[in-house]
Amino acid sequence: MSLVDGYGAAGADGSDVVELKKALRTANQTLNAILEHSPDLICALGEAGRISLISSSCNGILGYAPDELMGRDLLELVHADDRRQASAVFERATAHATVQKQELRLTHRDGTAVKMRWSAVQSPELNAIYAVGRDVTEELKKERELRHA
Known part of the structure:
Protein backbone atom coordinates (compact mmCIF):
# COMPACT_ATOMS: atom_id res chain seq x y z
CA MET A 1 0.00 0.00 0.00
CA SER A 2 1.40 3.42 -0.93
CA LEU A 3 1.31 6.44 1.35
CA VAL A 4 -1.37 7.98 -0.87
CA ASP A 5 -3.49 4.85 -0.65
CA GLY A 6 -3.23 4.95 3.12
CA TYR A 7 -4.31 8.58 3.19
CA GLY A 8 -7.35 7.89 1.02
CA ALA A 9 -8.43 5.10 3.36
CA ALA A 10 -8.29 7.15 6.58
CA GLY A 11 -10.77 5.83 9.09
CA ALA A 12 -13.18 7.85 11.18
CA ASP A 13 -11.00 7.36 14.27
CA GLY A 14 -7.96 8.92 12.58
CA SER A 15 -5.73 5.88 13.15
CA ASP A 16 -4.87 5.71 9.45
CA VAL A 17 -3.84 9.37 9.52
CA VAL A 18 -1.53 8.63 12.46
CA GLU A 19 -0.02 5.73 10.50
CA LEU A 20 0.38 7.94 7.43
CA LYS A 21 2.17 10.61 9.47
CA LYS A 22 4.45 7.94 10.93
CA ALA A 23 5.23 6.59 7.44
CA LEU A 24 5.96 10.10 6.13
CA ARG A 25 8.24 10.81 9.09
CA PRO A 66 24.35 22.70 0.62
CA ASP A 67 22.72 25.98 1.67
CA GLU A 68 25.08 27.89 -0.65
CA LEU A 69 23.73 25.96 -3.64
CA MET A 70 20.02 25.92 -2.86
CA GLY A 71 18.08 27.92 -5.45
CA ARG A 72 21.04 28.26 -7.81
CA ASP A 73 20.85 27.16 -11.42
CA LEU A 74 22.83 23.93 -11.75
CA LEU A 75 24.21 25.17 -15.08
CA GLU A 76 26.13 27.84 -13.14
CA LEU A 77 28.22 25.02 -11.68
CA VAL A 78 28.81 23.24 -14.97
CA HIS A 79 32.26 23.78 -16.48
CA ALA A 80 32.01 26.47 -19.18
CA ASP A 81 33.11 24.03 -21.91
CA ASP A 82 30.31 21.58 -20.98
CA ARG A 83 27.37 24.00 -20.66
CA ARG A 84 25.95 23.42 -24.14
CA GLN A 85 26.09 19.65 -23.58
CA ALA A 86 24.57 20.06 -20.11
CA SER A 87 21.68 22.07 -21.52
CA ALA A 88 21.02 19.31 -24.04
CA VAL A 89 21.11 16.70 -21.25
CA PHE A 90 18.66 18.75 -19.18
CA GLU A 91 16.31 19.02 -22.18
CA ARG A 92 16.61 15.27 -22.78
CA ALA A 93 15.82 14.51 -19.15
CA THR A 94 12.82 16.82 -19.31
CA ALA A 95 11.52 15.33 -22.55
CA HIS A 96 12.39 11.65 -22.12
CA ALA A 97 12.29 11.22 -18.35
CA THR A 98 15.70 9.51 -17.91
CA VAL A 99 19.39 10.04 -18.61
CA GLN A 100 22.02 7.41 -17.85
CA LYS A 101 25.80 7.66 -17.44
CA GLN A 102 26.26 11.11 -18.90
CA GLU A 103 29.66 12.65 -18.19
CA LEU A 104 29.80 16.38 -17.47
CA ARG A 105 32.30 18.46 -15.55
CA LEU A 106 31.32 20.72 -12.68
CA THR A 107 33.53 23.51 -11.38
CA HIS A 108 34.84 23.25 -7.83
CA ARG A 109 34.85 26.41 -5.73
CA ASP A 110 38.64 26.61 -6.28
CA GLY A 111 38.13 26.61 -10.07
CA THR A 112 39.24 23.05 -10.80
CA ALA A 113 37.14 20.79 -13.02
CA VAL A 114 35.41 17.82 -11.40
CA LYS A 115 34.47 15.07 -13.85
CA MET A 116 31.04 13.71 -12.92
CA ARG A 117 29.04 10.77 -14.28
CA TRP A 118 25.32 11.56 -14.06
CA SER A 119 22.07 9.66 -14.09
CA ALA A 120 18.77 11.51 -13.86
CA VAL A 121 15.05 10.83 -13.86
CA GLN A 122 12.20 13.24 -14.36
CA SER A 123 9.17 13.30 -12.08
CA PRO A 124 6.36 15.06 -13.95
CA GLU A 125 4.08 14.71 -10.92
CA LEU A 126 6.50 16.74 -8.80
CA ASN A 127 7.77 18.94 -11.65
CA ALA A 128 11.35 18.02 -10.81
CA ILE A 129 14.37 16.18 -12.12
CA TYR A 130 16.25 14.01 -9.66
CA ALA A 131 19.92 13.53 -10.48
CA VAL A 132 22.80 11.55 -9.03
CA GLY A 133 26.35 12.47 -9.96
CA ARG A 134 29.44 10.47 -9.10
CA ASP A 135 32.86 12.10 -9.03
CA VAL A 136 34.87 9.97 -11.47
CA THR A 137 37.92 12.26 -11.67
CA GLU A 138 40.26 9.86 -9.84
CA GLU A 139 38.79 6.80 -11.54
CA LEU A 140 39.46 8.27 -15.00
CA LYS A 141 42.95 9.35 -13.95
CA LYS A 142 43.78 5.79 -12.83
CA GLU A 143 42.40 4.39 -16.09
CA ARG A 144 44.67 6.70 -18.09
CA GLU A 145 47.66 5.69 -15.96
CA LEU A 146 46.91 1.99 -16.53
CA ARG A 147 46.66 2.50 -20.29
CA HIS A 148 50.02 4.25 -20.34
CA ALA A 149 51.68 1.55 -18.20
Missing part, protein backbone atom coordinates in the same frame (compact mmCIF):
# COMPACT_ATOMS: atom_id res chain seq x y z
CA THR A 26 10.12 7.56 8.44
CA ALA A 27 10.43 8.37 4.72
CA ASN A 28 11.75 11.86 5.57
CA GLN A 29 14.31 10.44 8.00
CA THR A 30 15.44 7.93 5.37
CA LEU A 31 15.81 10.63 2.72
CA ASN A 32 17.73 12.87 5.11
CA ALA A 33 20.10 10.02 6.02
CA ILE A 34 20.76 9.32 2.33
CA LEU A 35 21.36 13.00 1.57
CA GLU A 36 23.65 13.36 4.58
CA HIS A 37 25.81 10.26 4.02
CA SER A 38 25.91 9.51 0.30
CA PRO A 39 29.34 9.94 -1.28
CA ASP A 40 27.54 10.82 -4.54
CA LEU A 41 26.06 14.20 -5.35
CA ILE A 42 22.27 13.87 -5.18
CA CYS A 43 20.09 16.76 -6.20
CA ALA A 44 16.60 17.73 -7.22
CA LEU A 45 16.18 20.35 -9.90
CA GLY A 46 13.01 22.35 -9.99
CA GLU A 47 11.85 24.91 -12.47
CA ALA A 48 14.54 26.14 -14.88
CA GLY A 49 17.14 23.76 -13.42
CA ARG A 50 17.25 25.43 -10.02
CA ILE A 51 18.56 23.27 -7.18
CA SER A 52 15.76 22.55 -4.71
CA LEU A 53 17.50 19.72 -2.83
CA ILE A 54 21.16 18.71 -2.62
CA SER A 55 23.19 16.22 -0.63
CA SER A 56 25.89 17.13 1.87
CA SER A 57 28.49 15.54 -0.41
CA CYS A 58 28.52 18.80 -2.40
CA ASN A 59 30.86 20.13 0.27
CA GLY A 60 33.53 17.49 -0.39
CA ILE A 61 32.99 17.29 -4.15
CA LEU A 62 32.56 20.99 -4.99
CA GLY A 63 33.65 22.88 -1.88
CA TYR A 64 30.20 24.40 -1.25
CA ALA A 65 27.84 23.85 1.68
